[in-house]
Amino acid sequence: MTRKNMQIPKAYWLATVGMLLLVCGELLAIGAMDWTAAIIESLLNSIETKDSGMMLVTAFSYVAKYLLIFFLIYFGAYVFATSICWKLGTGVFAFAFMLLTTMAMLAFQEIYHEHFSFAAHFLTMGMILLLHVYIPKQKYYYGIFSVLVVLLLIAVQWLQLIPMFTPLGFGSDDIAAAIKMADGYFNDYSLLNTLCMIFFIVFVILTAIFAFLVILQDKQMHTRKKFEVQGAALRETRHALAESKVYEEIANLVHDLKTPLVTVEGLVSLIEMKMQADPNSPSAKYFQRIGQSVDKMKDMISEILHEQAKKAMEVEELLRYVTSHLQLDEQLVDLHVRIAEDIPPILINKIRFSRAISNVLENAIHSFRGKPGRIAIGVAMEGDAVVFRIRDNGPGIMPVDLEAIFEEGFSTKASSGLGLSFVKRVVESHDGHIQVQSVPKSYTEVRIAVPAARDARSQELSEKQQVLGGKS
Numbered sequence: 001m002t003r004k005n006m007q008i009p010k011a012y013w014l015a016t017v018g019m020l021l022l023v024c025g026e027l028l029a030i031g032a033m034d035w036t037a038a039i040i041e042s043l044l045n046s047i048e049t050k051d052s053g054m055m056l057v058t059a060f061s062y063v064a065k066y067l068l069i070f071f072l073i074y075f076g077a078y079v080f081a082t083s084i085c086w087k088l089g090t091g092v093f094a095f096a097f098m099l100l101t102t103m104a105m106l107a108f109q110e111i112y113h114e115h116f117s118f119a120a121h122f123l124t125m126g127m128i129l130l131l132h133v134y135i136p137k138q139k140y141y142y143g144i145f146s147v148l149v150v151l152l153l154i155a156v157q158w159l160q161l162i163p164m165f166t167p168l169g170f171g172s173d174d175i176a177a178a179i180k181m182a183d184g185y186f187n188d189y190s191l192l193n194t195l196c197m198i199f200f201i202v203f204v205i206l207t208a209i210f211a212f213l214v215i216l217q218d219k220q221m222h223t224r225k226k227f228e229v230q231g232a233a234l235r236e237t238r239h240a241l242a243e244s245k246v247y248e249e250i251a252n253l254v255h256d257l258k259t260p261l262v263t264v265e266g267l268v269s270l271i272e273m274k275m276q277a278d279p280n281s282p283s284a285k286y287f288q289r290i291g292q293s294v295d296k297m298k299d300m301i302s303e304i305l306h307e308q309a310k311k312a313m314e315v316e317e318l319l320r321y322v323t324s325h326l327q328l329d330e331q332l333v334d335l336h337v338r339i340a341e342d343i344p345p346i347l348i349n350k351i352r353f354s355r356a357i358s359n360v361l362e363n364a365i366h367s368f369r370g371k372p373g374r375i376a377i378g379v380a381m382e383g384d385a386v387v388f389r390i391r392d393n394g395p396g397i398m399p400v401d402l403e404a405i406f407e408e409g410f411s412t413k414a415s416s417g418l419g420l421s422f423v424k425r426v427v428e429s430h431d432g433h434i435q436v437q438s439v440p441k442s443y444t445e446v447r448i449a450v451p452a453a454r455d456a457r458s459q460e461l462s463e464k465q466q467v468l469g470g471k472s
Contacts, residue, residue, distance in 0.1 A: 018083055019076070022077060032069070070153055151203055162196045326365070360420075386451075388449075393442070396442055397444055
């Protein structure tokens with residue numbers, strides 16, 4: 001599922017939540033009728049008893065009531081506007097949010113006949129839009145934003161009760177006006193001017209501090225992620241540098257091995273000439289094996305020194321080279337090779353890829369543990385890939401071991417555990433992939449797929465056509 005398709009259900013969900021909040025905000029005043037009556041009664045009692053403390057309790061009740069109602073309206077409009085403008089710009093979102101909240105406030109005023117001014121309304125909308133621009137979109141964004149809206153609304157509701165701001169249009173609804181008149185009667189407006197101003201400033205500061213902390217935390221998270229990425233890159237660079245030094249040392253060591261190996265080869269040839277052994281004698285066979293081993297070591301040295309060298313090679317030639325180095329004389333293993341027709345050559349490093357195939361075959365041979373067995377090698381085309389299927393009828397691999405066979409160091413027998421991990425690295429370095437299927441006590445099949453060297457095949461056919469054209 002694409003990112004766009006994932007966002008559409010989220011937009012529907014946000015639209016539903018936003019609409020529910022708006023409806024709850026509009027209808028909550030019906031359930032708050034008793035609350036409104038209690039506020040009015042408390043205010044009348046404070047005037048009759050000339051109790052400033054009771055008047056302050058009434059002010060707190062006023063702030064709490066309109067905080068709850070207006071939070072549902074403002075936050076519902078914000079969520080709903082987000083859902084319908086999630087693909088549009090900030091300007092369109094701001095227009096949609098202001099339109100929704102203004103319509104909701106007008107509906108609230110018409111339904112309940114509460115004649116509050118829109119000065120506080122426009123101030124609140126402006127502050128919410130400012131927070132929308134600066135608060136980063138992160139995890140738990142709506143929860144964080146709802147806390148900011150609550151703090152902001154508390155500050156605005158205390159602003160409504162400051163008598164000095166009444167000429168500016170703040171606190172013109174009936175209840176706020178009555179509370180301020182009572183304060184003027186008791187304290188000549190000094191109590192509310194002082195106390196409500198303190199509350200207003202405190203909650204504005206709290207809103208600003210909380211917003212600043214959210215922004216700072218987001219920047220710290222981005223910085224930490226950036227450092228993590230840079231740290232990972234640095235570790236990879238150090239690892240690559242260490243590997244390059246190790247490979248350099250290995251290459252130097254391997255290069256130095258060429259001299260004693262040539263000496264061994266020369267001495268073996270000299271001894272063979274001196275002995276003049278019968279070609280059918282055991283000694284001649286031993287010399288032949290020594291020669292093959294020396295040749296294989298020379299190939300391995302060339303492989304390490306020229307690890308990246310690749311050339312097009314026929315599959316039949318590759319398998320002939322691999323099987324010629326297998327020690328099957330003392331094994332009760334039947335090896336069958338079947339290559340489909342018209343198999344194109346493959347672009348490989350001959351020695352490395354041969355070792356990979358040899359490792360798979362040697363694992364199959366060792367699994368028989370000296371008992372009779374059968375190994376079948378099949379090669380066929382599958383799409384643009386040449387696929388090697390190596391299947392044996394040995395004891396198989398347990399499912400729990402099958403999941404870990406490519407891990408370095410893993411082995412079910414006393415070995416280094418590097419065989420199949422090496423095979424996997426070689427196959428992947430040739431842009432191929434390897435799979436293993438096995439049924440315990442039945443069979444094991446290794447499937448190796450590598451791209452065909454189409455260019456080499458096309459060049460070969462072109463050369464043949466040119467030759468035939470010249471003859472004609």
